[in-house]
Amino acid sequence: MKFFIDTANLDQIKEAQDLGVLDGVTTNPSLMAKEGITGHDNILKHYIDICNIVDGDVSAEVISTDFEGMVREGEALAELHDQIVVKLPMIKDGVKACKYFSEKGIKTNVTLVFSVGQALLAAKAGATYVSPFIGRLDDISTDGLNLISEIRHVYDNYAFDTEILAASVRHTMHVIDCAKLGADVMTGPLSSIEGLLKHPLTDIGLAKFLADYKKGN
Numbered sequence: 520m521k522f523f524i525d526t527a528n529l530d531q532i533k534e535a536q537d538l539g540v541l542d543g544v545t546t547n548p549s550l551m552a553k554e555g556i557t558g559h560d561n562i563l564k565h566y567i568d569i570c571n572i573v574d575g576d577v578s579a580e581v582i583s584t585d586f587e588g589m590v591r592e593g594e595a596l597a598e599l600h601d602q603i604v605v606k607l608p609m610i611k612d613g614v615k616a617c618k619y620f621s622e623k624g625i626k627t628n629v630t631l632v633f634s635v636g637q638a639l640l641a642a643k644a645g646a647t648y649v650s651p652f653i654g655r656l657d658d659i660s661t662d663g664l665n666l667i668s669e670i671r672h673v674y675d676n677y678a679f680d681t682e683i684l685a686a687s688v689r690h691t692m693h694v695i696d697c698a699k700l701g702a703d704v705m706t707g708p709l710s711s712i713e714g715l716l717k718h719p720l721t722d723i724g725l726a727k728f729l730a731d732y733k734k735g736n
């Protein structure tokens with residue numbers, strides 16, 4: 520399972536990279552705005568800064584909602600750095616743009632996916648990644664994890680290459696459950712990754728090992 524961090528915060532990206540388990544980064548316009556990154560040139564520079572920290576894929580989202588605009592924006596984003604993945608919304612022109620980029624060998628991430636039908640369309644259009652938003656489904660009393668399970672089933676039926684990128688991951692149990700269900704990738708906050716470290720018996724056991732060592736020295 521690949522671990523992506525879902526943030527535009529450079530300090531958190533560095534921290535996750537330093538842990539040695541980071542495979543990539545996802546961003547969206549809201550995450551950019553949260554870091555105060557505004558304006559076309561600043562946003563492009565920020566993508567390059569992120570690429571220079573991590574080794575893996577960095578999703579950069581288009582703002583256009585029409586095919587021509589998405590193609591123009593996506594091509595410019597892809598030229599920024601070879602780690603950039605063009606993030607496209609799950610709308611009609613987004614599907615068309617996904618097909619266009621997949622035929623050109625440019626990686627894509629189809630975002631804002633909330634149903635198995637949408638995930639099927641993304642795979643048919645050759646998406647590199649499909650991003651089902653599990654946390655936002657949970658927010659409206661719908662089982663986000665069930666969507667991961669359904670997409671896994673459908674993709675396996677036809678051996679689609681599209682990777683299931685569990686997005687809108689909110690906490691550590693989401694990460695564990697997505698791993699059990701066979702999601703290829705998860706993207707979440709740093710806390711959802713660091714939470715995997717924690718077990719009270721580890722802390723108790725380490726404290727005892729260190730205390731026993733001191734007794735003998």
Ligand code: E4P
Pocket residue numbers: 525545546547630650652654655686687688706
């Ligand atoms: C990732 O690609 C999405 O933009 C992100 O996971 C959305 O998460 P949120 O629902 O916590 O905003």
